[in-house]
Amino acid sequence: MTPSLDEALVRSLTPRVLAVLVRRGADFAAAEDAVQDALAEAVRAWPTDPPKDPKGWLITVAWRRFLDAARSDTARRRREDRADEEPAPGPVPSADDTLWLYFLCAHPSLSPSSAVALTLRAVGGLTTRQIAQAYLVPEATMAQRISRAKRTVSGVRLDRPGDVATVLRVLYLVFNEGYSGDVDLAAEAIRLTRQLAAAVDHPEVSGLLALMLLHHARRDARTGPDGTLVPLAEQDRSRWDTRSIAEGIGILQAALARDRLGEFQAQAAVAALHADAPTAEETDWVQIVEWYDELVRLTGSPVARLNRAVAVGEADGPQAGLAALAELDPALPRHSAVAAHLHERAGDLSTAARLYTEAALKAPNLPERVHLTRQAARLNTGGDG
Amino acid sequence: MAKYLLLKHYRGAPDAVNNVPMDRWTPEEVSAHIQYMNDFAARLEKTGEFVDGQALAPEGTWVRYDGEGRPPVTDGPFAETKDLIAGWMVIDVDSYDRAVELAGELSAAPGAGGKPIHEWLELRPFLYAAPTITE
Numbered sequence: 001m002t003p004s005l006d007e008a009l010v011r012s013l014t015p016r017v018l019a020v021l022v023r024r025g026a027d028f029a030a031a032e033d034a035v036q037d038a039l040a041e042a043v044r045a046w047p048t049d050p051p052k053d054p055k056g057w058l059i060t061v062a063w064r065r066f067l068d069a070a071r072s073d074t075a076r077r078r079r080e081d082r083a084d085e086e087p088a089p090g091p092v093p094s095a096d097d098t099l100w101l102y103f104l105c106a107h108p109s110l111s112p113s114s115a116v117a118l119t120l121r122a123v124g125g126l127t128t129r130q131i132a133q134a135y136l137v138p139e140a141t142m143a144q145r146i147s148r149a150k151r152t153v154s155g156v157r158l159d160r161p162g163d164v165a166t167v168l169r170v171l172y173l174v175f176n177e178g179y180s181g182d183v184d185l186a187a188e189a190i191r192l193t194r195q196l197a198a199a200v201d202h203p204e205v206s207g208l209l210a211l212m213l214l215h216h217a218r219r220d221a222r223t224g225p226d227g228t229l230v231p232l233a234e235q236d237r238s239r240w241d242t243r244s245i246a247e248g249i250g251i252l253q254a255a256l257a258r259d260r261l262g263e264f265q266a267q268a269a270v271a272a273l274h275a276d277a278p279t280a281e282e283t284d285w286v287q288i289v290e291w292y293d294e295l296v297r298l299t300g301s302p303v304a305r306l307n308r309a310v311a312v313g314e315a316d317g318p319q320a321g322l323a324a325l326a327e328l329d330p331a332l333p334r335h336s337a338v339a340a341h342l343h344e345r346a347g348d349l350s351t352a353a354r355l356y357t358e359a360a361l362k363a364p365n366l367p368e369r370v371h372l373t374r375q376a377a378r379l380n381t382g383g384d385g
Numbered sequence: 386m387a388k389y390l391l392l393k394h395y396r397g398a399p400d401a402v403n404n405v406p407m408d409r410w411t412p413e414e415v416s417a418h419i420q421y422m423n424d425f426a427a428r429l430e431k432t433g434e435f436v437d438g439q440a441l442a443p444e445g446t447w448v449r450y451d452g453e454g455r456p457p458v459t460d461g462p463f464a465e466t467k468d469l470i471a472g473w474m475v476i477d478v479d480s481y482d483r484a485v486e487l488a489g490e491l492s493a494a495p496g497a498g499g500k501p502i503h504e505w506l507e508l509r510p511f512l513y514a515a516p517t518i519t520e
Contacts, residue, residue: 226416227423357408361443369440374415376408 005043009054011125012195014039017058018122019097022104026066029150032122034066098123099199103162106170107153114149115170121146123195124188134183164200168208168264171196175212186216197251206255207265213248214271217241229371233280245275266295270307285315302332310338318346336362337372344379353379388436388477389484391491392507395443397468402503403496410497421494429476429487436475443469475511484508 014035021031038061042054051057105119117135120126126134132142175189193209221239224230252268269291277283292308295301305328313321321342328335340355356376363369407415429435447461474491478484488506496502 226420228416228419353408360408364442366440370415370419373407374412377410377412377415380409381411 005039005046010039010042013055013058014125015101015123016055016098017062019101020059021062021066023097023100024063026063026070028104028122028154029147030066030069031062032150034062034069037065038062098195102167102196102199104153104156106167107156107162108166109152109156110149112170112173114145114152115166116173117142117145118149118153119170119192120174120185120188124192126183126188130183134177134185164202164205167196168204172208172264175215186212186219190216203255203258203260204262204264206251207262207268210248210252210255211264211268211271213244213251214268214275217244217248217275223367227367228374229367231371232274237278240275245272248272249275261294261298263295263298266291266298270295283314285311289315302328306332306334306338310341313342313345318342322346333362333364334359337368340372340375349379386477386479387481387484387513388475388511390507390509390511391474391476391488392509393471393473393504394507395469395471396466397470398505398507401496401505403498403500404502405497407496414495414497414499417495417499422491425491425494426474434476434478434483434487436477438472438474440472441470443471481510484510 017038018031018035021034022028026034035058038058041061042058046054101123102119105122106115110118117131120131120134121128128143128146129139131146132139135142171189171193174185174192177185190209190212193205193212197205197209217240218232218235220241221235221237222230230236248268249272252265252272255265256269270288273284273288273291288311289308292304292311295304296308306325309321309324309328312324322339325335325339325342330336336355337359340352340359343349343355344352353376356372356379360369360372360376363372407418410418426435426438444462446459447463448457448459451458476484476487478487485508488508492504492506493501494504496504
């Protein structure tokens with residue numbers, strides 16, 4: 001984005017302008033080119049002649065650019081100029097169009113990685129370079145992924161709203177990526193989910209937004225000064241962002257009051273119970289187990305069962321936790337880490353140390369590996385770290 | 386400039402001098418080791434010699450083509466595999482000597498007792514593109 005324009009304004013307008021063009025019948029890729037052209041013209045024109053209605057200005061110019069391109073394109077192909085027959089631009093709906101763009105970018109015909117990239121590009125207004133940096137792939141690779149995704153959805157005509165769950169899954173993926181490089185994907189996911197929540201009234205959208213806010217509130221406390229992972233029980237709770245927690249809990253309570261429970265609301269409820277506890281010891285584990293029961297009922301997810309075993313270990317003691325764990329497949333990711341923790345609490349330190357070492361070897365990322373290795377080291381050497 | 390691959394092995398390298406497995410170090414020693422590795426990479430980024438680095442999970446799968454219309458055959462992981470790569474770093478340096486110097490520094494990362502591990506690292510030069518002037 002150019003520094004001479006208000007970046008926040010431009011990034012909030014871009015997807016809406018794009019949505020209007022696509023809604024009027026422009027092919028997705030052509031519409032995006034036209035919007036980029038309009039932005040380039042805005043950089044030239046706005047500093048000396050700022051428009052009263054920036055969005056209307058962008059729509060008018062982008063639509064003109066699209067028609068020009070379509071004309072020269074069809075002329076080149078010596079075909080009849082169909083663009084001239086497009087209906088005249090009508091009134092400009094806003095929230096509805098953005099929503100429609102969310103559905104398009106999360107369309108089930110796209111793979112998850114393509115849907116994520118297209119959402120960040122078209123709805124988020126991030127540059128291809130920023131998205132490539134965030135996902136640690138070469139820019140050319142990301143450009144290719146995005147242009148393939150655009151081609152895939154180019155033929156899609158949504159005449160009714162899509163399934164909001166597909167959009168939520170994409171936003172959840174973006175949030176979970178955290179942040180690397182100079183793009184904060186977690187913050188971007190929150191912004192996009194907030195924008196979605198403003199466009200559609202759905203308790204699971206609220207549930208996901210609450211879940212993100214509650215986890216984001218703990219981010220600073222989750223990493224030590226040396227970059228190591230600090231587990232929930234050991235986090236300095238004074239470093240949690242209380243404003244974000246209050247907002248998340250408020251959104252969650254309003255969603256739960258509507259009595260249409262879904263998996264994101266249930267996950268957010270667990271996060272809210274952690275956020276509510278002044279100390280780790282005061283955590284209401286009995287209620288957390290109940291929410292995991294709901295989550296297992298809603299999703300049947302093995303990961304939810306694994307987390308439930310941890311909660312049972314806290315609520316009813318480590319033996320009860322180990323009994324719950326015994327019903328689960330040992331091949332589950334993080335199974336040995338959970339087993340190590342429960343055995344340690346049960347006082348079987350040598351088994352715990354062996355399982356921590358095993359868990360470290362299976363850890364899917366470096367911070368977890370280091371954390372688990374340190375746990376093994378602590379038990380093996382009698383250290384306190 | 387020449388690119389080199391620094392390879393770290395889970396198995397397959399000759400034994401290190403300070404050869405105590407990491408889960409037998411103290412937690413502080415684990416942290417000191419990680420810090421040393423991070424600092425090393427950060428320093429190479431500053432000097433403009435760092436290209437890429439990546440750690441690998443210890444368990445992988447062997448895969449091979451099994452003929453037209455058939456899914457690939459997979460096998461392993463094999464516990465008895467003699468050579469197992471733990472991770473790599475790619476550096477772009479002026480000379481072979483500089484590459485050896487840096488590999489030596491990386492091998493000095495602290496381990497048990499806070500003493501250097503003296504771990505054997507494998508240094509492999511990249512094959513590079515054909516030069517413009519050949520005669």
